[in-house]
Amino acid sequence: xxxxxxxxxxxxxxxxxxxxxxxxxxxxxxxxxxxxxxxxxxxxxxxxxxxxxxxxxxxxxxxxxxxxxxxxxxxxxxxxxxxxxxxxxxxxxxxxxxxxxxxxxxxxxxxxxxxxxxxxxxxxxxxxxxxxxxxxxxxxxxxxxxxxxxxxxxxxxxxxxxxxxxxxxxxxxxxxxxxxxxxxxxxxxxxxxxxxxxxxxxxxxxxxxxxxx
Numbered sequence: 588x589x590x591x592x593x594x595x596x597x598x599x600x601x602x603x604x605x606x607x608x609x610x611x612x613x614x615x616x617x618x619x620x621x622x623x624x625x626x627x628x629x630x631x632x633x634x635x636x637x638x639x640x641x642x643x644x645x646x647x648x649x650x651x652x653x654x655x656x657x658x659x660x661x662x663x664x665x666x667x668x669x670x671x672x673x674x675x676x677x678x679x680x681x682x683x684x685x686x687x688x689x690x691x692x693x694x695x696x697x698x699x700x701x702x703x704x705x706x707x708x709x710x711x712x713x714x715x716x717x718x719x720x721x722x723x724x725x726x727x728x729x730x731x732x733x734x735x736x737x738x739x740x741x742x743x744x745x746x747x748x749x750x751x752x753x754x755x756x757x758x759x760x761x762x763x764x765x766x767x768x769x770x771x772x773x774x775x776x777x778x779x780x781x782x783x784x785x786x787x788x789x790x791x792x793x794x795x796x797x798x799x800x
Contacts, residue, residue: 590623590625590626594623594625594636594637595620597636597637598619598620598621598622598624598637599620600637601619601624601637601638601639601653602616602619602620604639604653604654605619605639605653605654605657608639608654610654610657610658610661611661612657612660612661614687614688615657615660615661615684615688616657617687618660618683618684618687618688619653619656619657619684621687622680622683622684622687623712624636624637624650624653624680625637626708626712627644627650627678627679627680627683627708628642628644628650628678629644629645637653639652639653639654640652641655641791644677644678644701645700645701648677648678648698648701649677650677650678650680651677651680651681651740651792655790655792656680656681656684657684658771658787658790659681659738659740659761660681660684660685660688660738662759662761662771662773662787663736663738663759663761664736664759665685665688665690665735665736666689666690667688667689667690668689668691669690669691669735669736670690670691670693670717670731670733670734670735671685671690671691671692671693671734671735671736671737671738672693672694672695672727672731672732672734672736672737672738672750672753673685673692673693673694673695673737673738673740674694674695674724674727674737674738674739674740674741674750674795675695675696675697675724675739675740675741675795676694676695676696676701676702676705676719677696677701677705677740678701678705679705679708679709679714681738681740682694682705682709682714682716682719683709683712683714685716685738686709686714686715686716690735690736691717692716692717692718693716693717693718693720693728693731693734694716694718694719694720695720695721695722695723695724695727695728696719696720696721696724697721697722697723697724699721702719702721705719706719717731718731724739724741724747724795725747725749725750725795726747726749727747727749727750727752727753728753729749729753732753733753733754733755733758734753734754734755734758735755735758735759736754736758736759736760736761737750737753737754737758737759737760737761737762738761738762739760739761739762739763739795740792741763741792741795742763742764742765742766742769742791742792742795743762743763743764743765743769743795744764744765744766744795745764746760746762746764746772746774750762751774751776751782754774754776755776756776756777756778756779757775757776757777758775758776759773759774759775759776760773760774760776761773762774763790763792768789768790768791769789769790769791769792770786770787770788770789770790771786771787771788771789771790772784772785772786772787773785773786773787
């Protein structure tokens with residue numbers, strides 16, 4: 588599990604690409620400059636780690652494109668100490684970005700093997716999410732609610748109601764909504780019953796599956 592100066596140089600180049608694509612958050616860019624993304628994918632494909640593209644990680648899942656990770660992370664507008672729920676731990680890369688942002692991360696993964704592998708990897712790399720859970724992301728984690736922000740890292744055909752209900756007032760849910768192509772959508776909770784909705788164009792994700800454990 589080596590992280591070399593060469594890797595650090597590639598990360599710097601990746602950060603430059605993200606800046607050109609419009610990512611502005613210094614905290615998010617700093618996280619991406621720091622996290623050894625090559626350790627989150629199969630070592631045989633290390634050359635792909637710092638290209639701005641998604642990559643398969645097994646179990647029919649992908650590690651999201653760095654731009655997508657940065658874009659979603661920026662939309663959350665979190666501050667240190669905020670409580671954040673992540674739906675779809677996946678490779679753990681987005682989880683690591685959230686940890687670098689200094690938030691308390693609660694994360695759910697529905698693929699058992701991926702869950703075990705990622706939990707081990709995050710621990711080895713020194714990332715300490717508040718809570719990693721194996722289960723159905725559609726239900727959220729009501730026992731730790733409310734959350735300042737919720738991030739969904741898989742395409743959802745619709746917005747799960749439990750996730751909206753687990754946001755605190757002024758909390759933000761960032762979720763890609765749609766079947767084959769998803770629209771990145773932000774919901775801001777304005778009151779118990781009112782939500783503001785914003786859309787940010789098309790992205791592609793693997794599907795968020797319900798009750799598939």
